[in-house]
Amino acid sequence: MIHLLQADTLTRETFWLIGPIGEAVFYYLAAVALLVFGALAYRRFARYAHGSEDPFARLDELGTRIVRAAKIVGSNEQQFNRDFVGGLMHAFIFWGFLTLFIGTTILAIDMDIYQKITAAFGTKQSFFEGAFYLSYSLVMDAMGLLFVVGLAVALYRRYITRNERLWDRHTGFEDAYLVWMLFLLGVGGYLVEGIRILGTGFPAFETVSFVGWFVADVFELAGMTEAMARSVYPVAWWSHAILAFVFIASIPLGKPFHMISSFANVVTRDEKAGVRLPRVPDDASPDEIGASDIDDFSWKQLLDHDACTKCGRCSSVCPAKASGRPLDPRNVILDLKQYRMDRDAGRTEEMPIIADGGTSVIDSETMDSCMACMACMDACPVDIEHVTQFTEMNRRLTESGQMKETVQEAMMNVFQNGNTFGDPERKRPDWVDDLDFEVPDAREQAVDYLWYVGDYPSYDERNQQIAKSLATLFHHADVSYGILYDDEQNDGNDIRRVGEEGLYEMLVEDNVALFEDCEFDHLVCTDPHSYNTFKNEYPEFGWNEDNEVEVSHYTQVVQELVPALGLIGTELDYTVTYHDPCHLGRFNDEYEAPRSLVRETGCELHEMPRNRANSFCCGGGGGGLWMDLEEETKPSEERLREALEDTDAGSAVEKFVVACPMCMTMYEDGRKTGGFEEEIEIVGLSELLAEAVTASGSTVTASDAGASSATPADD
Structure with missing residues (x-):
C-alpha cells in the first residue's frame, strides 16, 4: 500500500x-x-x-x-x-x-x-x-x-x-x-x-x-x-x-x-580600510591613544576577530612572515580573539595588549615587523582589517615610549627638519642645481601642476636621479609645473603608520597651509606613499574634501603627456620587468599607467609572477626603511631573485623597473646584499622615460602636441 x-x-512521507x-x-x-x-x-x-x-560609518x-x-x-x-x-x-x-x-x-x-x-x-x-x-x-x-x-x-x-x-x-x-x-x-x-x-x-x-x-x-x-x-x-x-x-x-x-x-x-566593511587610517579623537588623553585593553578595539575590530576562519591566506602572502620576521597576521588576530575569550571566561589574567618585552598579548617586535603593505587585507576572503588594528597597537607603543630607536630618530628628524634624513631644509632643492633648465617655484607663480617631490627624491643621492629625470620629462612636455623648494615637508604617510599620529597631524596642518598659499589645479607626487595620504587621508582633515584638486601619481600624469613627449615606442631595446608598488597598486588600484609607459619606451616588458594586487612588498613600508630587523631573506632580495628566475624572460631581464623612491632604496640595497649587482639594474620608470625621450632625438613642446601650457592665471 x-x-x-x-x-x-510522486512524493515521500517525511516522518x-x-x-x-x-x-x-x-x-x-x-x-x-x-x-x-x-x-x-x-x-x-x-x-x-x-x-x-568605530570611527567610520559601518551601517x-x-x-x-x-x-x-x-x-x-x-x-x-x-x-x-x-x-x-x-x-x-x-x-x-x-x-x-x-x-x-x-x-x-x-x-x-x-x-x-x-x-x-x-x-x-x-x-x-x-x-x-x-x-x-x-x-x-x-x-x-x-x-x-x-x-x-x-x-x-x-x-x-x-x-x-x-x-x-x-x-x-x-x-x-x-x-x-x-x-x-x-x-x-x-x-x-x-x-x-x-x-x-x-x-x-x-x-x-x-x-x-x-x-x-x-x-x-x-x-x-x-x-x-x-x-x-x-x-x-x-x-x-x-x-x-x-x-x-x-x-x-x-x-x-x-x-x-x-x-x-x-x-x-x-556587510560592515570599510572599502578604504588601511588606505586611510582612523583619526585619534581630539579629546583623547595619551593613555587613551591606541589599544591598551581589548575593549579599546572598536566593535567592528572585535567582529574581525570572530570572522577569522583561520584559512591562513593572510599569512601566506605576508612579506614579513616570508622573510622570517616575527609577524603572522592570522596569529595576531587570533591571539587577540583568544585573549578576549580567555579573559571573559576567567581563564587568564588581564595583561597589556602590546608591550616591548615582558608579558603582553602581542610583542612589540611583531608590530615593528609589519610593512603596512595590505597584502593580508587583500588576501582575506572575509574583509578583516588587519592594518587598522596594527596601527592602533603601534600608536600605543608610541604613546608609551616603546618605539624603536631608529624610528624615534627618524621622527625627531621630521619634527626638527621636516624630513626623515635630518638634513637642513635649505638643502631640499639642491638637486635642481644639476639641471640645465630652471624648475619653477610654485610659491611664486600659479601653476597647473604642483609637484610634491618628497624626501627621498630630494635628499637621497640615488633617488635624486628620479627627481631629475621627472623634471626633465615635465620640461620636455612644456607643462606648467612647480615645486615648493625648501618649504616642502614630509607627507606623513609612513609616520602615521608607525603610530606617530601627533606628528602626522602636525605635518598635515603645515602642508595644508602651504598648499593653500599656492595656486594650482593638480597635485602630482613622485612617491606613491605621498600620493596615498594626500588623496585618501588629508581630506579627513579638511583639505580637498570636495576633490577640487586632482591628486595623482607621476605615472598617471606622464601617461597623459606622452603625445607632448614625442615618444614613438621604439627607442629603447631592453628586456625589463616591472614591480607594482603597494601604495600605488594594492592601495589605489593603479596598474595600467606604469605598464603603458614602459611599453611607450619600446622595452620588452615581462610580468613578475606576483604582480598587480598580488605584488610582493619591497620591505620598506610601515617604517621598514628606518628599521634594522633580523631577516632570513630580505623581501627585496627575494623579489630580485623572482625577477631573474621566475619571470618568462628569466635571466634575460636586464632592468628591474620601479615607480616608487622607497622601492628604489630597498632594491638597490637588496641588489648589493643579495649579490645581484652584475645581473640586473634597478631603474626608475621616470629614468627609463627620460632616456627614451633623449633617444627619440626630438623635443616636442606642449603647443606642438596640441596640449595647453597655460597656467591658471592665463585662464
Whole structure:
C-alpha cells in the first residue's frame, strides 16, 4: 500500500516510520536547538557592544551593503583569489549547504504552514509532490553531492596533503569539528535517503534522487533487504537528526560561527580600510591613544576577530612572515580573539595588549615587523582589517615610549627638519642645481601642476636621479609645473603608520597651509606613499574634501603627456620587468599607467609572477626603511631573485623597473646584499622615460602636441 501511494502521488512521507510521538520529540529537539543557538548567538553579538565606537560609518546605506555583501559572499569571488581549487571547494560547500538549508526550509513551510493552513479551510494539501517533488529531489541530490565533494576536498587538503597555511598554533578541535560535522551531515543525509529508497521498494520516480538511488543499490548489493532497511531506518534517521541539532546549537560556540560573523563582517566593511587610517579623537588623553585593553578595539575590530576562519591566506602572502620576521597576521588576530575569550571566561589574567618585552598579548617586535603593505587585507576572503588594528597597537607603543630607536630618530628628524634624513631644509632643492633648465617655484607663480617631490627624491643621492629625470620629462612636455623648494615637508604617510599620529597631524596642518598659499589645479607626487595620504587621508582633515584638486601619481600624469613627449615606442631595446608598488597598486588600484609607459619606451616588458594586487612588498613600508630587523631573506632580495628566475624572460631581464623612491632604496640595497649587482639594474620608470625621450632625438613642446601650457592665471 505504501509503494502504491508513493507511486501514485510522486512524493515521500517525511516522518516515515517515525510516528506521531517521534515527530513531537523531533519538533521539541528542534525548538531546543534553535533556542540554544539564538541565546548563544545573541551573547556573541552582544559582546561587541563592549568595544569602542568605530570611527567610520559601518551601517549606513544598510540595504546596499547587504546586497553588495550577498554578491561577494554568493559569488565566492574572494575565495578564488590566489587559490582556484580552494575557491571551487568553498563554492561547492557554500552553495551545497545553502541549497540544503533552503530545501529544509521549503519542507518546513509545506508541513508546518501550508498544510496546516489548507487543513484549516477543510482540505489538507501539500505542494511537496508531483513535478515539484521530482525537481526538488533532483536539485537537492545534485547540490548535496557538490557539498560532500567540496568537504572531501577540504579534508584531503587539510589531512592528506596538509596544506601548510591551514596549520598553525591556533589550529585545534574546532577546525576538525566544523569540517567533519558538515561532512558527516552530508554523507549521513545520503545514507538515510538510500535506506529509505531501499525500504520503500525502489519507487521508479525516486531515480531523480540519483545519489540516494546509488546508495540504495550499494546497500542492496551488500545484502541489505527491504525489511532490514525498514528496521534500520529509524536509527539512521534519528542519528542524522540529532547530529544536525547538535551542530545547529553549537554554531555560535566555535569556528562554525564564521558562517554568520563573516557575512556580517563583509556587510560592515570599510572599502578604504588601511588606505586611510582612523583619526585619534581630539579629546583623547595619551593613555587613551591606541589599544591598551581589548575593549579599546572598536566593535567592528572585535567582529574581525570572530570572522577569522583561520584559512591562513593572510599569512601566506605576508612579506614579513616570508622573510622570517616575527609577524603572522592570522596569529595576531587570533591571539587577540583568544585573549578576549580567555579573559571573559576567567581563564587568564588581564595583561597589556602590546608591550616591548615582558608579558603582553602581542610583542612589540611583531608590530615593528609589519610593512603596512595590505597584502593580508587583500588576501582575506572575509574583509578583516588587519592594518587598522596594527596601527592602533603601534600608536600605543608610541604613546608609551616603546618605539624603536631608529624610528624615534627618524621622527625627531621630521619634527626638527621636516624630513626623515635630518638634513637642513635649505638643502631640499639642491638637486635642481644639476639641471640645465630652471624648475619653477610654485610659491611664486600659479601653476597647473604642483609637484610634491618628497624626501627621498630630494635628499637621497640615488633617488635624486628620479627627481631629475621627472623634471626633465615635465620640461620636455612644456607643462606648467612647480615645486615648493625648501618649504616642502614630509607627507606623513609612513609616520602615521608607525603610530606617530601627533606628528602626522602636525605635518598635515603645515602642508595644508602651504598648499593653500599656492595656486594650482593638480597635485602630482613622485612617491606613491605621498600620493596615498594626500588623496585618501588629508581630506579627513579638511583639505580637498570636495576633490577640487586632482591628486595623482607621476605615472598617471606622464601617461597623459606622452603625445607632448614625442615618444614613438621604439627607442629603447631592453628586456625589463616591472614591480607594482603597494601604495600605488594594492592601495589605489593603479596598474595600467606604469605598464603603458614602459611599453611607450619600446622595452620588452615581462610580468613578475606576483604582480598587480598580488605584488610582493619591497620591505620598506610601515617604517621598514628606518628599521634594522633580523631577516632570513630580505623581501627585496627575494623579489630580485623572482625577477631573474621566475619571470618568462628569466635571466634575460636586464632592468628591474620601479615607480616608487622607497622601492628604489630597498632594491638597490637588496641588489648589493643579495649579490645581484652584475645581473640586473634597478631603474626608475621616470629614468627609463627620460632616456627614451633623449633617444627619440626630438623635443616636442606642449603647443606642438596640441596640449595647453597655460597656467591658471592665463585662464
